[in-house]
Each structure stands twice: as C-alpha cells, then as structure tokens.
Amino acid sequence: MSASKHTITLTVNGEYEQVDVSANLTLLQMLREKLSLTGTKNGCMAGECGACTVLLDGEPVNSCMVLAVECDGSSVITVEGLAKDGVLDPVQQAIINHGGVQCGFCTPGILISARGLLNRNPNPSEDEIREALVGNLCRCTGYLRIVEAVEEAAGREQASLK
Ligand code: FES
Ligand code: FES
Numbered sequence: 001m002s003a004s005k006h007t008i009t010l011t012v013n014g015e016y017e018q019v020d021v022s023a024n025l026t027l028l029q030m031l032r033e034k035l036s037l038t039g040t041k042n043g044c045m046a047g048e049c050g051a052c053t054v055l056l057d058g059e060p061v062n063s064c065m066v067l068a069v070e071c072d073g074s075s076v077i078t079v080e081g082l083a084k085d086g087v088l089d090p091v092q093q094a095i096i097n098h099g100g101v102q103c104g105f106c107t108p109g110i111l112i113s114a115r116g117l118l119n120r121n122p123n124p125s126e127d128e129i130r131e132a133l134v135g136n137l138c139r140c141t142g143y144l145r146i147v148e149a150v151e152e153a154a155g156r157e158q159a160s161l162k
Contacts (some may be wrong), residue, residue: 008072012037013081021068028052028063030071031034031078039079039108043137050136053109054078060116079108082115088157091115094149102140110136114150123154 003022010017012035019034028045031037033053040063043051047065054063055077082089088096091114101107109131115134117124124132129150130143140148 006069010071010074012076015115025068026064027066027068027071030068037080041105050109053112055116060113079111090153094153098145098149100145102148106138118154
C-alpha cells in the first residue's frame with residue numbers, strides 16, 4: 001500500500017515553500033530530494049550521527065527522524081541558510097579559521113547545532129558547547145578545533161553587540 005500524499009507549506013531558509021510529500025517522507029529526504037538542499041547530509045538515517053541536523057522552529061533536530069508532514073507551517077534553517085548576503089555566519093568563519101573541517105561530512109550538522117546553541121545561549125562555556133555538539137559525530141577532527149571555533153564565534157558575536 002502506498003503512503004498517502006499531503007501538501008505542506010513552510011519556510012526554508014526564509015523562503016516560502018509548498019511541497020507535495022508522502023506521509024512517510026522524512027524532513028531530510030524532503031530537503032535533499034524535493035528542494036535540492038543537499039548541504040544537509042544523510043549519515044545514518046537513524047538519529048545517531050547528527051549529519052542531518054537542521055533548525056526546526058529554531059531548535060536543532062535530526063531531520064532524518066522528523067516526518068516532512070510534521071513540518072507543515074514550520075520554519076526550517078539548513079546550512080545553506082546560514083550565510084547572509086554573501087557573508088558567512090560567524091560559526092562558519094570561525095570553523096574555517098580554526099581548521100575545524102577535514103572531510104567535512106559532519107560540518108553542516110555541526111554548524112547548525114552550534115548556531116542553535118548560540119541563538120539560545122550567546123556565551124556558552126566549553127562544557128555547554130560540548131554538550132550541544134554531543135549528537136554530532138566527527139570521525140576526523142577530535143572536536144577540539146570545533147569547540148575552539150564555537151568559542152571564537154561566541155566571542156565575536158558578543159563583541160559585535162558592544
Ligand atoms: S542521518 Fe540523521 S542522525 Fe544520522
Ligand atoms: S570533519 Fe570528517 S567527520 Fe568531521
């Protein structure tokens with residue numbers, strides 16, 4: 001039996017979208033296959049790696065564990081939505097500055113988790129940064145440079161408010 005079809009509306013990276021989805025399509029599949037937003041990565045499809053992290057109404061979620069139909073009326077931010085007017089988000093710039101990208105597969109999810117953290121806690125401790133990234137697996141970097149990058153981004157954002 002095929003899954004039922006639905007039409008949902010939402011904003012993705014600030015753009016209004018109307019998308020036809022089957023009831024069993026995940027948010028991750030919708031972003032990659034229906035909207036061609038392939039920056040969000042498919043690592044495990046099981047909620048374990050964090051490569052698929054996006055902001056859903058401001059909160060980081062594993063998009064492989066959310067059904068697209070659940071996102072009707074929501075706001076989604078993906079890694080493609082972080083830069084504004086050609087200027088990288090501070091967490092993007094900082095992760096480059098610190099050499100926190102190696103193979104890069106985890107990077108979109110890490111950037112989104114970091115952005116979600118700084119939106120709710122502009123001045124996190126190292127422990128809070130590590131806690132926010134606990135669901136984002138990185139096989140390459142050992143995390144130290146990523147944590148340093150989030151600290152730098154937080155410091156820059158705080159300084160820009162003074
Ligand atoms: S692909 Fe979603 S948590 Fe791994
Ligand atoms: S940079 Fe390779 S998995 Fe994180």
